[in-house]
Amino acid sequence: xxxxxxxxxxxxxxxxxxxxxxxxxxxxxxxxxxxxxxxxxxxxxxxxxxxxxxxxxxxxxxxxxxxxxxxxxxxxxxxxxxxxxxxxxxxxxxxxxxxxxxxxxxxxxxxxxxxxxxxxxxxxxxxxxxxxxxxxxxxxxxxxxxxxxxxxxxxxxxxxxxxxxxxxxxxxxxxxxxxxxxxxxxxxxxxxxxxxxxxxxxxxx
Amino acid sequence: xxxxxxxxxxxxxxxxxxxxxxxxxxxxxxxxxxxxxxxxxxxxxxxxxxxxxxxxxxxxxxxxxxxxxxxxxxxxxxxxxxxxxxxxxxxxxxxxxxxxxxxxxxxxxxxxxxxxxxxxxxxxxxxxxxxxxxxxxxxxxxxxxxxxxxxxxxxxxxxxxxxxxxxxxxxxxxxxxxxxxxxxxxxxxxxxxxxxxxxxxxxxx
Amino acid sequence: xxxxxxxxxxxxxxxxxxxxxxxxxxxxxxxxxxxxxxxxxxxxxxxxxxxxxxxxxxxxxxxxxxxxxxxxxxxxxxxxxxxxxxxxxxxxxxxxxxxxxxxxxxxxxxxxxxxxxxxxxxxxxxxxxxxxxxxxxxxxxxxxxxxxxxxxxxxxxxxxxxxxxxxxxxxxxxxxxxxxxxxxxxxxxxxxxxxxxxxxxxxxx
Amino acid sequence: xxxxxxxxxxxxxxxxxxxxxxxxxxxxxxxxxxxxxxxxxxxxxxxxxxxxxxxxxxxxxxxxxxxxxxxxxxxxxxxxxxxxxxxxxxxxxxxxxxxxxxxxxxxxxxxxxxxxxxxxxxxxxxxxxxxxxxxxxxxxxxxxxxxxxxxxxxxxxxxxxxxxxxxxxxxxxxxxxxxxxxxxxxxxxxxxxxxxxxxxxxxxx
Numbered sequence: 001x002x003x004x005x006x007x008x009x010x011x012x013x014x015x016x017x018x019x020x021x022x023x024x025x026x027x028x029x030x031x032x033x034x035x036x037x038x039x040x041x042x043x044x045x046x047x048x049x050x051x052x053x054x055x056x057x058x059x060x061x062x063x064x065x066x067x068x069x070x071x072x073x074x075x076x077x078x079x080x081x082x083x084x085x086x087x088x089x090x091x092x093x094x095x096x097x098x099x100x101x102x103x104x105x106x107x108x109x110x111x112x113x114x115x116x117x118x119x120x121x122x123x124x125x126x127x128x129x130x131x132x133x134x135x136x137x138x139x140x141x142x143x144x145x146x147x148x149x150x151x152x153x154x155x156x157x158x159x160x161x162x163x164x165x166x167x168x169x170x171x172x173x174x175x176x177x178x179x180x181x182x183x184x185x186x187x188x189x190x191x192x193x194x195x196x197x198x199x200x201x202x203x204x205x
Numbered sequence: 206x207x208x209x210x211x212x213x214x215x216x217x218x219x220x221x222x223x224x225x226x227x228x229x230x231x232x233x234x235x236x237x238x239x240x241x242x243x244x245x246x247x248x249x250x251x252x253x254x255x256x257x258x259x260x261x262x263x264x265x266x267x268x269x270x271x272x273x274x275x276x277x278x279x280x281x282x283x284x285x286x287x288x289x290x291x292x293x294x295x296x297x298x299x300x301x302x303x304x305x306x307x308x309x310x311x312x313x314x315x316x317x318x319x320x321x322x323x324x325x326x327x328x329x330x331x332x333x334x335x336x337x338x339x340x341x342x343x344x345x346x347x348x349x350x351x352x353x354x355x356x357x358x359x360x361x362x363x364x365x366x367x368x369x370x371x372x373x374x375x376x377x378x379x380x381x382x383x384x385x386x387x388x389x390x391x392x393x394x395x396x397x398x399x400x401x402x403x404x405x406x407x408x409x410x
Numbered sequence: 411x412x413x414x415x416x417x418x419x420x421x422x423x424x425x426x427x428x429x430x431x432x433x434x435x436x437x438x439x440x441x442x443x444x445x446x447x448x449x450x451x452x453x454x455x456x457x458x459x460x461x462x463x464x465x466x467x468x469x470x471x472x473x474x475x476x477x478x479x480x481x482x483x484x485x486x487x488x489x490x491x492x493x494x495x496x497x498x499x500x501x502x503x504x505x506x507x508x509x510x511x512x513x514x515x516x517x518x519x520x521x522x523x524x525x526x527x528x529x530x531x532x533x534x535x536x537x538x539x540x541x542x543x544x545x546x547x548x549x550x551x552x553x554x555x556x557x558x559x560x561x562x563x564x565x566x567x568x569x570x571x572x573x574x575x576x577x578x579x580x581x582x583x584x585x586x587x588x589x590x591x592x593x594x595x596x597x598x599x600x601x602x603x604x605x606x607x608x609x610x611x612x613x614x615x
Numbered sequence: 616x617x618x619x620x621x622x623x624x625x626x627x628x629x630x631x632x633x634x635x636x637x638x639x640x641x642x643x644x645x646x647x648x649x650x651x652x653x654x655x656x657x658x659x660x661x662x663x664x665x666x667x668x669x670x671x672x673x674x675x676x677x678x679x680x681x682x683x684x685x686x687x688x689x690x691x692x693x694x695x696x697x698x699x700x701x702x703x704x705x706x707x708x709x710x711x712x713x714x715x716x717x718x719x720x721x722x723x724x725x726x727x728x729x730x731x732x733x734x735x736x737x738x739x740x741x742x743x744x745x746x747x748x749x750x751x752x753x754x755x756x757x758x759x760x761x762x763x764x765x766x767x768x769x770x771x772x773x774x775x776x777x778x779x780x781x782x783x784x785x786x787x788x789x790x791x792x793x794x795x796x797x798x799x800x801x802x803x804x805x806x807x808x809x810x811x812x813x814x815x816x817x818x819x820x
Binding site: 212213216217219220221223224225226227228230232237238239240243253257258261264265268391 | 515
Binding site for chain 2: 019020034049052
């Protein structure tokens with residue numbers, strides 16, 4: 001299997017998971033005061049934006065990671081499938097968090113479940129990243145960059161773990177940490193990965 | 206990241222957002238008079254057609270815009286993600302408008318929310334267009350065309366702003382403006398962009 | 411725009427429309443006799459299979475049609491968008507037909523609406539086919555084949571028109587005609603179109 | 616039609632079917648004890664994971680199978696469409712199994728229906744595999760490998776047939792067999808198929 005095929009399938013799953021998020025935004029059936037009903041849905045909007053941004057970031061990082069791979073082995077394929085399986089489930093905790101974050105007792109569980117899925121996703125990405133670094137390390141790949149990437153991804157596990165614990169104190173606070181983590185990763189902390197080589201434009205299409 | 210990858214992912218999200226619109230068309234549960242129930246759903250059909258055409262137009266313009274780009278920088282990637290995030294949400298205001306446009310008080314809010322999402326989408330597209338024009342201007346890109354494109358996209362913001370204001374007068378009127386704007390942009394006001402170069406057929410696949 | 415891009419976007423919309431059909435199959439909430447509840451859903455299964463096969467056939471024919479195109483003009487792009495807009499709506503009449511075909515009065519309307527969407531789809535495909543034949547006729551395209559294709563597609567309009575009329579007599583009969591039409595087109599009535607040329611393998615990826 | 620197009624369309628359908636599985640996970644409307652409500656949904660999680668893994672395995676095997684094909688004939692295209700039609704329906708029995716596996720009488724039917732769809736899917740894949748082996752056998756294809764593949768796929772039909780029978784004894788037991796079958800096929804029982812040839816990287820993009 002060529003890395004291009006793996007990327008095309010992964011892109012498909014990521015694009016669909018991101019676009020399905022909109023289905024959690026349900027048209028309110030209360031017609032008396034639509035404005036108020038829409039405003040009361042604010043946790044759903046925050047959850048939508050956070051999850052969409054998170055999937056977008058995974059997509060960008062996934063692309064940069066696979067750019068280092070020249071030949072897909074079976075283990076890589078299944079680690080990738082594990083990541084996609086977790087990303088595909090994100091619409092569920094997103095809907096859960098949007099519906100329950102302001103709902104008393106349920107809010108703690110909802111926030112913790114969301115964090116749990118995000119943590120699993122980070123772990124799956126880290127496993128994929130390690131596998132690529134151990135078995136597909138390019139001579140072209142800068143070891144300093146690898147170290148910095150490793151540090152950046154490890155940092156990623158921390159806020160999710162902390163937010164899961166804080167979920168039981170305050171669900172909105174946990175949601176704020178999830179949103180903040182997504183915003184943090186939107187910034188380009190690492191220089192852009194150099195292109196695979198001149199043939200990249202062709203082979204990654 | 207090659208422009209081809211960016212386009213493939215964007216195409217995926219745009220295609221899915223357009224196709225998910227059909228889920229807002231809900232089979233009526235009233236069996237007594239199905240014909241009447243289906244006719245009463247006319248605002249949903251207008252909203253469906255308007256949103257589908259709008260996403261189709263974004264797709265065409267997005268393609269012509271990215272055709273000018275040779276190398277994707279990180280800022281372009283995130284401006285593009287912002288656009289996709291807004292386009293992906295279109296099924297929600299579409300369902301809202303379809304359900305509430307004939308529903309008294311709620312109709313004004315529904316029409317304004319629809320216009321608000323369309324306005325945000327236009328702004329995101331304009332930001333993306335500006336970025337491409339400032340940082341990826343090709344020597345091949347005709348400055349006269351750039352001026353005319355800029356004027357055409359600015360015109361686009363106007364009807365949405367006007368329709369949002371008119372939403373509070375009459376929601377069906379606002380819907381008519383949204384549909385009219387989509388129809389206006391279906392016409393080829395600009396000559397077709399010249400292909401990137403001979404390698405386009407290969408690299409844009 | 412290259413034909414390859416047009417095909418990729420169209421493939422995306424067709425694949426999603428076909429896959430969304432499954433959402434019309436709703437898990438019965440009656441637990442007393444699940445077997446009977448599932449058997450009672452038989453019209454939904456027939457509607458699913460018919461619509462899936464129909465979209466599959468459109469996909470195959472769409473591919474063979476676009477294989478004749480070397481450069482996408484704006485009119486082709488919008489005729490294609492019109493076709494996609496109609497195909498994307500197919501999950502709605504499919505759900506309608508599945509739910510109402512055995513439901514007395516509503517069944518006639520449901521069967522006629524399904525046929526109406528199929529007829530519109532056939533017309534949109536015929537318009538696209540005509541445009542390609544008039545403006546993108548390849549010297550390589552056999553005129554005899556064109557004639558036979560034209561006849562085959564015209565034949566397609568007929569069963570839909572007949573079934574719409576028969577809908578008001580018997581909805582299951584109309585459904586049988588829709589299913590029969592799909593089965594008819596599954597057979598290879600025409601010899602396979604010759605590949606565009608040796609570069610096809612590359613440009614259509 | 617080039618094998619690359621067939622693969623791209625198939626990948627699209629497989630990716631969407633896998634991602635739509637998440638829609639069977641419905642946010643519980645019971646707010647009193649969200650934790651308990653989420654735990655009670657365990658059959659839905661097992662069904663989600665099993666179906667996602669199964670579709671992932673089909674994708675991997677589908678890719679390796681089509682890698683042997685150089686030219687798509689019409690029969691291959693329709694056998695492939697048959698497979699996609701069955702895979703696309705998987706979200707329905709998955710939702711059915713998740714909802715009914717712990718629900719007394721309905722559980723037996725739900726488990727048997729799930730197994731039935733899986734069995735049909737296996738049969739469709741076997742038909743596709745036979746067609747490729749009979750009509751597209753490459754001189755490069757190792758006959759020993761073909762024999763082992765054939766044995767491995769035949770083994771696949773067995774657990775589904777057994778589990779359907781056992782569904783009427785215990786639905787959770789049948790679910791365990793479905794999950795176990797997916798896990799069994801995750802292991803690389805066969806050596807990786809050799810790449811088609813040097814041009815694969817280009818033609819499979």
